[in-house]
Amino acid sequence: MPVPPTVRQGAGRLPYRGPADAAGRPRPAGRLSLPGGDVSLIEVRDLVVNFHSRRERRRGRPNAVDGVSLAVRPDETLAVVGESGSGKTTVARCVAGLQTPQAGTVLFDGAPVGRVAKRPPEVRRAIQMVFQDPAASLNPRMTVRSIIAETWRTHRSAAPADRSWDDAIAELLRDVGLDPGVADRRAPSLSGGQCQRVSIARALALRPRLLVCDEAVSALDVSVQSQILRLLAGLRASRELAILFITHDLGVVRQIADRVAVMHQGRLVETATADDLFERPGHPYTRKLLDAALDLEGA
């Protein structure tokens, strides 16, 4: 029997709502109000994803994502944490429109959005993903300049109109802590950290409002991880970005997250501010995760 989700009430906590309100009425469509009166940029409602065939589903094969609801404010970093296979990446892929859920809705700015190909161009542009393996997500045959310019050829409305593309690329590279000379290089000649900075610059080129980072620092050394996390935190503040950060690593959560959603076996078991989660974990599974992380630190 799964343990019900822990929902903490009070300022700064994410309201977890089922398909109906407390009185059993269906929830109205539109934006999910968050405590403090602000609204969500992205909201996921009652998401269900199952990769098994219909026959296997009838036999009770579990859902990869099982009724997950969460919301991200326009200016915050929400980390989704959980052990391998808990469904984090699948949630991220639904948000990015790369995975179609069997049930549930993804809302951007209050409007439902489907698969990426069916999204309006401004929504496609506004939600950008940064992947785990930076080298693999950059075409090794293209220079960094071509990689960034390609995004503007696809999304003309985001291309710089008042100055040369080269100038804009140089500024983007500086913004992510790279020398503009990197524009002439290709991914195989760059370090993992540099490649991840290029991936971030490519995402920023489209002036996104939400960055979906899927284990974006897991492949990097700890010191490089910290640099990239600091970079993301700075960009979030200076560019008014929201970040949905998928990770299995609580050390990373501590460095980057304003709020945290904990997943276990496809379900959301707890959402809380990062401070509350580390000081007063509410759900037994969260306590287990924290204990395991402490054991690792002590080992």
Ligand SMILES: Nc1ncnc2c1ncn2[C@@H]1O[C@H](COP(=O)(O)OP(=O)(O)OP(=O)(O)O)[C@@H](O)[C@H]1O
């Ligand atoms: N394309 C797919 N086809 C079949 N099963 C999949 C697919 N993608 C994910 N799954 C399964 O769905 C479940 C959730 O996977 P998911 O990758 O979302 O978890 P995760 O928490 O991100 O784990 P990890 O950190 O290992 O990627 C797992 O059991 C996984 O094997």
